[in-house]
Each structure stands twice: as C-alpha cells, then as structure tokens.
Amino acid sequence: MNNRVQEMNEDLVMPGEVAAAPETVRNAGPAAPSPSVQMRTNGGLGAYMRKVRAITRKELQAEWRAKEVFSTMTIFGILAVLVFGMAFDLRVPKSDMVAPGVLWVVLLFAGVLGLNRSFGAEVDRGSLPALLLAPMDRSAIYFGKMIANLIFMLAMLALVLPTILIIFDVNMIKTWILVALLLGVLGYVAVGTLFAAMTASVRARESMLPILLLPLMVPIFVAGVALTAAVVDGRTLGDFWRWLGVLSAYDLIFVTIAFIVFDMIWQES
Amino acid sequence: MSELIEIRKVYKRYGRKSVLRGVNLSVGAGEVVVLLGANGAGKTTLLRTVSGLSKPDRGEIQLGGASFSTAGYELRRYIGLVSHTSLLYDNLSAPENLNFFARLYDMQAPAERIEWTLQAVDLWRRRRDLVRTYSRGMVQRLAIARAILHNPPVLLLDEPDTGLDQESAEMLHQLIRKLGADERAILLTTHNLERALAWADRVCLLVDGRIVFSEKTANLTGDELRRQYREAGRPA
Amino acid sequence: MSSVSTSQSRAGAQSKTGRSGVWDILILIINIAATIGMVALVWASLVYAKPATNLAGDEQLAQRIFYIHMGCNVGALIAFIVSLTGSVLYLITRNLRWDRMSQASIEIGIIIGLGTVITGSIWAKPTWNTFWTWDPRLTTATITVLVYVAYVLFRNGIDNRRTRALFGSIYALFAFLTIPLTYYSARWFRSIHPVVFSGDNADAQGGFAVGSTMMQTVAVGAIAFTLLFIALLIARWRQLSMEDQLFELREDLES
Numbered sequence: 004m005n006n007r008v009q010e011m012n013e014d015l016v017m018p019g020e021v022a023a024a025p026e027t028v029r030n031a032g033p034a035a036p037s038p039s040v041q042m043r044t045n046g047g048l049g050a051y052m053r054k055v056r057a058i059t060r061k062e063l064q065a066e067w068r069a070k071e072v073f074s075t076m077t078i079f080g081i082l083a084v085l086v087f088g089m090a091f092d093l094r095v096p097k098s099d100m101v102a103p104g105v106l107w108v109v110l111l112f113a114g115v116l117g118l119n120r121s122f123g124a125e126v127d128r129g130s131l132p133a134l135l136l137a138p139m140d141r142s143a144i145y146f147g148k149m150i151a152n153l154i155f156m157l158a159m160l161a162l163v164l165p166t167i168l169i170i171f172d173v174n175m176i177k178t179w180i181l182v183a184l185l186l187g188v189l190g191y192v193a194v195g196t197l198f199a200a201m202t203a204s205v206r207a208r209e210s211m212l213p214i215l216l217l218p219l220m221v222p223i224f225v226a227g228v229a230l231t232a233a234v235v236d237g238r239t240l241g242d243f244w245r246w247l248g249v250l251s252a253y254d255l256i257f258v259t260i261a262f263i264v265f266d267m268i269w270q271e272s
Numbered sequence: 273m274s275e276l277i278e279i280r281k282v283y284k285r286y287g288r289k290s291v292l293r294g295v296n297l298s299v300g301a302g303e304v305v306v307l308l309g310a311n312g313a314g315k316t317t318l319l320r321t322v323s324g325l326s327k328p329d330r331g332e333i334q335l336g337g338a339s340f341s342t343a344g345y346e347l348r349r350y351i352g353l354v355s356h357t358s359l360l361y362d363n364l365s366a367p368e369n370l371n372f373f374a375r376l377y378d379m380q381a382p383a384e385r386i387e388w389t390l391q392a393v394d395l396w397r398r399r400r401d402l403v404r405t406y407s408r409g410m411v412q413r414l415a416i417a418r419a420i421l422h423n424p425p426v427l428l429l430d431e432p433d434t435g436l437d438q439e440s441a442e443m444l445h446q447l448i449r450k451l452g453a454d455e456r457a458i459l460l461t462t463h464n465l466e467r468a469l470a471w472a473d474r475v476c477l478l479v480d481g482r483i484v485f486s487e488k489t490a491n492l493t494g495d496e497l498r499r500q501y502r503e504a505g506r507p508a
Numbered sequence: 509m510s511s512v513s514t515s516q517s518r519a520g521a522q523s524k525t526g527r528s529g530v531w532d533i534l535i536l537i538i539n540i541a542a543t544i545g546m547v548a549l550v551w552a553s554l555v556y557a558k559p560a561t562n563l564a565g566d567e568q569l570a571q572r573i574f575y576i577h578m579g580c581n582v583g584a585l586i587a588f589i590v591s592l593t594g595s596v597l598y599l600i601t602r603n604l605r606w607d608r609m610s611q612a613s614i615e616i617g618i619i620i621g622l623g624t625v626i627t628g629s630i631w632a633k634p635t636w637n638t639f640w641t642w643d644p645r646l647t648t649a650t651i652t653v654l655v656y657v658a659y660v661l662f663r664n665g666i667d668n669r670r671t672r673a674l675f676g677s678i679y680a681l682f683a684f685l686t687i688p689l690t691y692y693s694a695r696w697f698r699s700i701h702p703v704v705f706s707g708d709n710a711d712a713q714g715g716f717a718v719g720s721t722m723m724q725t726v727a728v729g730a731i732a733f734t735l736l737f738i739a740l741l742i743a744r745w746r747q748l749s750m751e752d753q754l755f756e757l758r759e760d761l762e763s
Binding site: 285286287288 | 667669762
C-alpha cells in the first residue's frame with residue numbers, strides 16, 4: 004500500500020490506479036463500464052488559470068440564473084443616484100460640482116451589497132467546503148470570485164453612468180474616467196473579496212463588511228473623485244496623472260497582499 | 273504498512289468544547305467502516321478533520337501514507353466528501369454542477385464520466401433541470417455523484433442516508449458496496465443501526481470524542497450492537 | 509487551542525514569575541518616567557516655551573496646544589508601527605503573544621490618535637476659524653483612528669481565539685498600508701496645514717516661527733508620549749496575556 008501511494012504521490016494519476024472504475028450499480032443502469040478518469044496534475048500556471056476561470060464562470064452562470072447580486076446592486080445604485088439628484092437639486096448651482104462625488108459614493112455603497120453575497124451565499128447554502136476541498140491553491144477561489152465581482156460592478160456601472168447622465172446632465176462616459184473606474188473597481192474588489200471571505204463566517208457580517216472596507220477605500224475614493232472632477236472640468240492628462248498613479252499603486256499593493264494572505268483564512272478552522 | 277485512512281490520537285476542540293479526544297482509527301482499502309454515535313459525539317468533526325477542512329489540534333491524519341502537511345493541496349484529490357449540506361449550487365443543473373467540479377479537479381474530457389456518474393445515481397433523465405427543482409433525495413444522490421466524480425480512493429459520507437426513501441437508500445447501499453469493492457476506503461456515519469450492520473464491514477461507536485467500541489459486523493448481531501449502543505450512551 | 513500551546517504558555521508564566529522582581533521594578537520605573545514625562549510636558553508647553561512671536565491674542569495662546577498635539581501624533585505613529593510589527597510577526601510565527609502586542613498597541617493608538625484629532629480640532633478653531641477642515645493630516649489621522657476602531661469591532665465578532673488573531677493581523681496589515689496612500693491622496697486633494705518645520709509651503713496658514721525653547725518642548729512631548737505609550741503597552745499586553753491564560757485554564761478545567 005505504502006509503495007503504491009508513494010508512486011501516486013510522484014505522478015499523481017492515482018484515482019484511476021487505486022480503484023478500477025466502479026461497475027454499473029443498478030440493473031437499470033448503463034451496461035457499459037465506467038469511463039476512466041484522467042486528470043491533469045500539477046499543471047502549473049495553466050491549470051491554475053483554468054480553475055480561476057471555472058470559478059468565475061460558475062459565479063456568472065449562477066448569477067445569470069438567480070440575478071441576485073447584479074439586480075440588487077444596480078437597483079440600489081440607480082435609486083441612490085435619484086435620491087442624490089433630488090437632494091442636491093435646489094441647493095447646488097451646477098450639478099457637475101457634485102456628480103463626480105455621487106458616482107464614487109454610489110459605486111462604493113452599492114458594491115458592498117454584491118461583495119457581501121460573494122461568500123455570504125456560499126456560507127448560507129453550505130457550499131463553501133466544496134471549494135475548499137478542491138485540489139488547488141485557495142487563492143484560485145480568490146481570483147475567480149474577484150474577477151466575477153469586477154464584472155458585476157462594471158455591469159452595474161454600465162447602467163449607473165447613463166442614469167447620472169440623465170439625472171445630473173453630466174456626461175461622465177469619457178475615456179479617462181472609464182480607466183479610473185476600472186482601476187478603482189479593481190482595487191475595491193481586490194480588498195473587498197478578501198474581506199468578504201473573512202467576514203462571511205463572522206457574527207453580523209452584513210454590517211461588518213462596510214465598516215471594515217470603507218475606511219480602507221479612502222485613497223481610491225479621493226483619487227477617483229479628483230480624477231473624475233478634473234476630466235469633467237475639461238483638464239488634460241498632465242493635471243491628473245498622479246491620480247492614476249495612486250489608483251495603480253493601490254491595486255498593485257493590495258492585489259499582491261490579498262493573494263499572499265488569502266490561503267491563510269481557513270487555516271484555523 | 274499503513275492503511276488508506278490512518279487516524280492517530282486526534283484531538284480537536286472548538287472554543288471551550290473538546291470534540292475529539294484522542295481518536296484512533298484506520299480504514300483499509302476495500303473496507304467500509306460505519307461510525308455510530310449520538311448527535312454531538314464528534315462524528316461530523318472527525319470527518320471534517322480527515323477531509324482536511326479542519327486541522328486537528330494534536331495527532332496525525334494520513335491518507336495513503338501522506339499527510340496534508342507534507343503532500344499539500346494535491347492530497348485533496350484522494351477525498352470524496354458527502355456532507356450535511358449538499359455542496360452543490362442550486363441554480364445550476366446537475367451536469368453543470370459536475371462540470372464545474374470536474375474543472376476544479378483538472379479532469380480531462382469529463383463529459384463521459386459525468387454522464388456515467390449521473391447514470392449511476394439515476395439522475396441522467398433529469399439532467400436539464402436545475403438542482404433547486406430536485407427533491408431532497410435527488411439532491412442527496414447528486415451530492416454522492418459529486419463526491420465520487422473524480423474517483424477518489426477515500427470516501428467520507430456524513431449521514432448519506434438522511435432524506436433518502438427506501439429505494440434510494442437501497443441504491444446507495446449497492447453503490448457503497450461497489451465502491452468499497454474497488455479498493456476504496458469508505459468511512460460513513462449514520463443513525464440507523466440496521467443500516468450500519470447491513471452496510472459496514474466494521475462498526476465503531478463514538479462517544480464524547482472517543483471510540484469506545486469497534487467490531488467487525490460479521491461477529492455482531494443486531495441485539496448485541498443495540499446493547500453496546502445503549503450502554504455507551506449511559507453516563508459512566 | 510492545542511494543549512501544546514497551553515503547556516508552553518504555562519511554562520512562560522512560571523519563568524515570568526521567576527524573574528518577577530526585576531520585571532516589576534522595571535515596569536515601575538517606566539511608569540514613573542511616563543508620569544514625570546507628562547508632567548514635564550504640561551509644564552514645558554504652558555510655561556517654559558516662549559510664546560510664538562509672529563502670532564497674537566487667542567492664536568498665540570492656542571498655539572501651545574501644539575506641543576500636546578505633536579506628542580500625541582508621535583505616540584500614535586509609534587503605536588501603529590508597533591501594531592504592524594506585531595501583526596506581521598504573528599502571521600509568520602503564529603505565536604499569540606505577537607497578536608496580543610498588536611491588539612494592545614492598537615487600542616492605545618486609538619486613544620492617543622483620538623487625542624491628536626481632538627487637540628488638532630481645538631487648535632484649528634482660533635487658527636483657521638473652524639473646528640474641522642479637510643486638511644490631509646487631520647483627515648488621515650481621523651480615518652486611521654476609524655480604521656482601527658473597525659479592527660476592534662471586527663475582533664469582537666470572532667469567537668475562535670486563533671481566527672481572531674489571524675483575521676485581526678491581516679486587517680491590521682491592510683490598515684497600516686493604506687495610511688500613506690490616504691495621506692498622499694488627501695494631501696494632493698487640498699492642503700492648508702501649517703508646515704511648521706519647513707517653510708516651503710506658501711499656502712500654509714497658521715505657521716509660526718520656531719525658537720529654541722519651542723524645539724525643546726517639542727522634544728519633551730515626543731519623549732513623554734513615547735514613554736506613556738510604552739508604559740500603557742506593557743500594562744495592556746500583560747493584561748491580555750493573563751486573560752488568555754485564564755481562558756485556557758478555564759477550558760482545561762471544563763474539559
């Protein structure tokens with residue numbers, strides 16, 4: 004037994020070796036012998052990326068059926084834009100003074116709703132162990148979910164930006180604003196997905212996540228608002244490049260650290 | 273020689289409660305071992321610990337001579353787990369669920385294997401339906417299909433018979449027999465003493481985090497097992 | 509918690525009681541030094557430091573809070589650097605003592621940091637004619653205090669001692685790393701903070717000429733708050749480690 008396991012450890016084709024494929028179980032079942040299982044093992048980066056993609060795909064597929072995350076986030080986002088529009092209508096002389104702030108506030112607050120579901124849904128229906136049992140570095144779960152969250156939030160923005168255009172009459176669908184939104188949302192979901200995983204099994208997770216997350220988002224918020232305002236004011240790249248620097252630095256630092264620490268999260272359970 | 277599942281002096285506590293207190297157990301290839309015990313005796317914790325979902329505070333767990341600390345995440349390939357929760361996604365169909373897990377386990381060309389597995393648990397006819405439309409018994413069967421999809425040598429089944437009707441339970445019994453005959457180590461828990469006797473090669477009684485009784489079913493009658501079960505439950 | 513760690517901490521407790529005499533005297537000396545430091549700081553800032561020559565009236569009087577303000581600032585900064593060290597050490601070694609150090613130092617940092625924010629606001633009123641401005645340092649200090657308050661709340665929501673330590677350490681790491689980014693974004697956003705020790709910021713309002721007695725008082729403030737931090741850190745660190753020991757003993761008794 005030991006020898007065989009050693010072999011298994013070396014080339015890791017074991018499941019096919021250890022057990023001959025089970026025969027059909029019921030009389031009514033298929034008569035053919037079971038197909039053998041072949042696995043790629045230790046496929047390096049390629050295998051890792053395939054798993055990340057599988058998780059992202061699963062998230063999108065499930066979301067497409069349930070429309071649980073995207074719809075809540077988007078409805079909240081549009082509602083928030085309307086409420087801000089009403090609140091500022093009589094008091095603010097020019098709406099482009101507040102529109103950049105509204106965009107980023109809506110983004111941050113609506114995003115929390117989606118991030119909470121990211122691991123919350125797995126914990127609620129008890130499917131998280133299935134992901135944890137998969138033979139892969141658990142950071143694949145992180146990247147898979149992060150990319151899915153990124154896509155959900157960009158999809159939400161695709162509806163919120165036109166809403167702001169209608170309500171505030173400020174067109175923010177401009178190249179550099181979109182670049183800033185991409186970088187900002189990336190930093191947000193990078194930190195947000197990690198904390199969503201940590202708060203998922205903690206008491207009062209729904210309220211804990213925003214408290215943990217929002218104060219860490221100040222650099223993204225400030226940089227995003229400043230850059231958006233600069234573009235709305237018609238200034239050139241030379242005036243706002245440093246904000247792109249802040250956003251990129253934030254993304255780089257926190258994606259790296261989240262990747263390093265993510266595998267630790269379930270070590271103590 | 274080490275067996276497929278080797279549990280040596282495993283201790284685990286959650287907060288203030290000691291759940292496992294020095295469990296020793298080994299399950300060999302082709303053996304079906306049933307763990308019996310009252311709720312809270314530590315059955316689920318033991319299975320979670322063997323599967324690597326929980327880390328034991330003390331003691332050692334080896335699967336086929338390798339442990340998680342040395343083999344790393346590749347060791348998880350050895351394990352198929354059926355848990356209290358289905359470990360499935362309600363908004364996906366059965367093949368979509370299995371396809372997702374096939375990808376996580378790096379299976380090449382999984383379509384054939386998925387079809388075979390679904391046939392084996394008699395769900396192929398319902399392959400187009402989402403899991404959320406399934407009955408409890410069907411979900412349980414699919415959960416078993418998920419656990420055996422990647423053909424793991426170690427199967428851990430936590431009360432796999434809950435929610436199954438008589439026919440499904442019989443099917444599960446046949447399936448476990450077949451899987452066990454293929455040189456697998458199967459460790460399962462149940463509350464049903466008759467089933468334990470019928471299904472297992474060996475029955476172990478877990479009381480307060482310790483295995484207090486272990487006997488081959490060949491040497492055991494139903495009355496004897498019931499007597500042991502009652503006595504073990506009684507406070508010393 | 510494994511009984512291995514229990515026995516380790518018990519051995520630790522025994523060896524600690526073994527040299528408790530020297531240890532207690534050392535703590536006493538630090539406590540006394542911190543007290544003297546704080547008294548000296550109050551005296552120096554109110555009496556010893558000469559009034560700022562280019563300010564007048566309320567502004568001149570209010571400037572004296574600056575010494576406390578600056579001291580708090582130094583204390584809070586040290587506290588959060590120590591907490592970062594503790595968190596990283598915990599993540600590497602998984603020894604709970606570092607988690608306790610990190611927690612103790614964050615709790616003290618919150619209080620001293622709150623001191624920075626409050627003294628800053630009080631100083632801002634006569635100088636900038638408002639309690640609150642979005643001055644980058646005031647903003648950063650306030651956000652930082654809020655982040656660490658979130659840390660304390662987060663920990664309270666986690667039951668498992670080791671999970672609490674792990675998640676707390678990860679959060680403390682993130683919290684510290686955002687501080688410079690928050691500071692620079694707030695600074696580039698707008699700045700009216702008096703840049704006291706270098707005259708290159710033409711926009712700064714409320715700056716003042718610095719004399720030698722004032723520099724000495726600033727130094728006293730920095731030393732006094734450092735001592736205060738160390739004294740409080742040791743007290744809280746010991747308290748937390750006793751709490752953990754008590755908890756483990758109770759567990760052993762019950763199981």
